Amino acid sequence: MKNQKWFTRIYLVGCLTMLLCVFLNAQEMIVNGTFDSDEGWTVYDMGGNTPSIADFAVDDGSGPAAGEGPYLELVGEDTYTNIFVFQALTLEAGTTYELSGAFKDLTEGDLIDLWCEIYISDEEPVDGVDYKPPNEANTDKYISFSTWDYCAAGIDGTFQDDGCVGYQTPYYTPPGNPGEEVTIYLGIKAGVWADYSTFYDIAIDNISLIVEGSSAVAQENESLEGFTLYSNYPNPFNPTTTLRFTLPVLSRAILSVYDINGRLVRKLMNENLTPDTYSLDWDGKNDRGDELPSGVYLSHLQAGKLSQTQRMILMK
Secondary structure, rough: OOHHHHHHHHHHHHHHHHHHHHHHHHHHHHHHHHHOOOOOOOOEEEOOOOOEEEEEEEEEOOOOOOOOOOEEEEEEEEOOOEEEEEEEEEEEEEOOEEEEEEEEEEOOOOOOOOOEEEEEOOOOOOOOOOOOOOOOOOOOOOOOOOOOOOOOOOOEOOOOOOOOOOOOOOEEEOOOOOOOOOEEEEEEEEEOOOOOOOEEEEEEEEEEEOOOOOHHHOOOOOOOOEEOOOOOOOOOOOOOOOOOEEEEOEEEEEEEEEOOOOOOOEEEEEEEEEEEEEEEEOOEEEEOOOEEOOOOEEEEEEEEOEEEEEEEEOOO
């Protein structure tokens, strides 16, 4: 009987580990998304005179200032090119999400008649069928940020601060009965259209789709030597685990716990701290003192523009 209990526990740990691996693939895209591989992404060529190119896992130090590590590079050249890169995500109907992303002109200011837009749709894209601009058809299918009318030339920042924000709001609420899971498709479309030969070469990074109000989990990951949020111990845990972190400079440290859907469940710390290593325990409860169920949770440390996140498994 004792061996059977241990076998059951090991089996549950294995199952949660598998779930965590699945979650990591999606989480990396939803929160501080990087493009270290093409896993989970689908690339459609939406027509044009010559095919566009989507390169993943570029890490040469020339990505967007708001990004970190590998980014997605989109390249096209001719009078008309158009490419669409998308991924399916599972969201909660009735919950409002906030969309953001980083963008950089790799032509050093030579972009002509470019569009680079982020889309959300509850309908699966069709290969070769273009998503139309919002002033045409299908305006109910997506939210987008456009860099049309030359305003993207030379930009190195985010879709929100490039002066080209338009068409719609960065907020999206999936349709359906509140609380039910909904599959949506988040995509990036880039292309050029002109009466003369032209081209584009752009970088996309930090695509983020998070629950509105939980933006602490999607801050810019600027680097500072010594700033570290360590893995909790023990992990898995029941019901208490210890969280440790190091601050290299005087900072206001905000240490929080989020659930797997990005919802804040507990704020453990929010105070100014001197440079040092700190530790505190979390008892597996939310801010109301309720015991939380077994599952995957996120510890998140925010200090100014610096942030780090670790995954934790609560197993009862």
